[in-house]
Amino acid sequence: MTNLLEVVDLRTSFDTERGTVTAVDGASFTVAPGEVVGIVGESGCGKSVTAESILQLLDPASTTYSGQVRFGGEDLLTFGETAMRRIRGNRISMIFQDPMSALNPVFTIGDQLTEAILAHRRIGKQRARSEATELLEKTGIPEPQRRMRQYPHQLSGGQRQRVMIAMALSCDPELLIADEPTTALDVTTQSQILKLLIELKDEFDAGILFITHDLGVVAEICDRVVVMYLGEVVESANVHTLFDSPAHPYTRGLLASTPDIASDPSIDLPIIPGTVPTLHNVPVGCRFADRCSFVLPECRDRPIDLEVLSDGHSSRCIRSVKLFEDSAMSDGVAR
Amino acid sequence: MNDDHTVLEARNLSKTFSSRSLLGRTTSETRAVDHVSLSLTAGKTYALVGESGSGKSTTGRLLQGLISPSAGEVTIRASNGSTSVQSISRANRDVQMIFQDPYSSLNPRRRIRGILEESLRIIGEREPAVLRSKVDEALAAVGFGEEHAQRYPHEFSGGQRQRIGIARALVVSPKIIICDEPVSALDVSIQAQILNLLRKLQAELGLAYLFITHDMTVVRYLAHRVGVMHRGKIVEEADTADLFANPQHDYTKRLLASVPIHHPSQRAEAKGKN
Ligand SMILES: Nc1ncnc2c1ncn2[C@@H]1O[C@H](COP(=O)(O)OP(=O)(O)OP(=O)(O)O)[C@@H](O)[C@H]1O
Ligand SMILES: Nc1ncnc2c1ncn2[C@@H]1O[C@H](COP(=O)(O)OP(=O)(O)OP(=O)(O)O)[C@@H](O)[C@H]1O
């Protein structure tokens, strides 16, 4: 199947007062039509910057992109601002991590949603308004009619998040980028939203790039998963492979530290020891070495390549093959 | 105040928001908080749960003194034992808030060090050496160092901003912290670090927390008492273990029943297929 989106060796750097930092460093992945691809990784690993680079949303004065973002046969990184504007909120839409940044405080919810619908469809204003109300209702917001007349600040955190989701869905995008779209929602409302996204995908064969720190959500909705660490893709795999036989020690750490409602509340929660290094101190060798319990001296010598373990499964670790076989065995999964 | 360890008490708090048309006519009213009473105890965590829009953040803002109630009042017991009524005009340094939306609550034109120092200046701290060391300490508590102190808010990721919000609340050594979904944007690893930290600070300093969250795993880990909100009212209140063992209200039951899945094989559709 031809891919909808192909990100090839994407590199995004920022000029800061303290020198240049590279927040995304050579990321490659694809999204096919009708596919949900998850990006996971700890806070600060470069998930949002990857998403914002696809749409070139970062401050042009301080940001440099390289690599390719292939979409519909063209490389979006060669597009200027005018051409990108025709893509954003039209063929590719995005649900932002921070709802307030995406909503205009001086217009009502209804005006903003209606405007978004009218921007790409030739229908009357009345019809657009009623479709907007319908969309709000689908996200589970109570009294959608009244909400249409309200301003963003009059909504609760979870309601704002859902307005933004409605906004991103309003244009029936070919590709939806969802950056932590359900963080403010309880499990029930969250599953309602996830269903809505699945509907979009099934009805229009849209692709979804789903950024989340929540592995429960990944288990629920993703077909494939890309794991990022300090700006690099460290593992990518089919969702079942990732949960059953993770090959990278970082992925294993993430899976092990998922809290469970049944675990003993008096014991401190398990964590991956240490913290993500800052972008000013990127290690020469394996970027995860300081926190890895499988580390060998040679891990620190030179950058580690992403190694293909099997069709659609790759990992950036010199011990991947061994660890992968062990985990496949210990989980009793024959491959 | 009903007992020695009560540090904050809310009695019959209500908040009604009204929208007005251009002509000044009231067009709609939302009763966001409806006769809420609760008390916070030193060294204990009170979790406020409830569906989106039920009035949790509004309650938090009333307790912090960011908005004034339409009815009812909030009393706070200061470190010296005296009590005072919380009001917008003299927000109490003993009560700090970690906001649900970390970005819009950080001044975009100031560096992180400046933002944290500002909080200290508001409470009258002027000594440069003290400002510096307190800010360093608060940043270290959330895993940040000097390199982060020099940056502006937009240079941080979503989860990193949330940690700045936590450091800003901690820096003034409050007695009470209103935490509005403080860890929902954080990955499990940092979430665990922050929760462990909050628990440690509570044990050491006797902090009282009002913890707003939709995550029942977090409730079970951190809370001593839980209030369940529904349409502006607290419809159920119980000690954590009792609430989990014996939920009364429908919403509570639903919340506890809808446990997230942990593995793709648990998907509803996958179950059918495999
Ligand atoms: N404008 C900027 N200037 C400098 N550094 C930046 C800028 N924007 C982001 N960064 C840095 O780039 C890194 C990646 O940020 P990004 O927002 O992509 O993280 P993330 O994976 O989305 O994390 P989170 O889960 O916390 O949202 C972080 O270390 C962040 O501090
Ligand atoms: N400034 C305001 N003007 C009008 N209505 C408001 C205002 N602030 C909040 N509301 C309304 O009050 C109700 C409660 O909002 P609140 O933010 O307290 O909910 P919440 O329980 O924190 O929800 P969430 O979990 O989604 O954050 C909502 O219906 C909201 O629309």
Ligand code: SF4
């Ligand atoms: S390369 Fe070495 S340090 Fe890096 S993840 Fe693999 S075992 Fe750990």
Ligand SMILES: [Mg+2]
């Ligand atoms: Mg992010």
Ligand SMILES: [Mg+2]
């Ligand atoms: Mg809220």
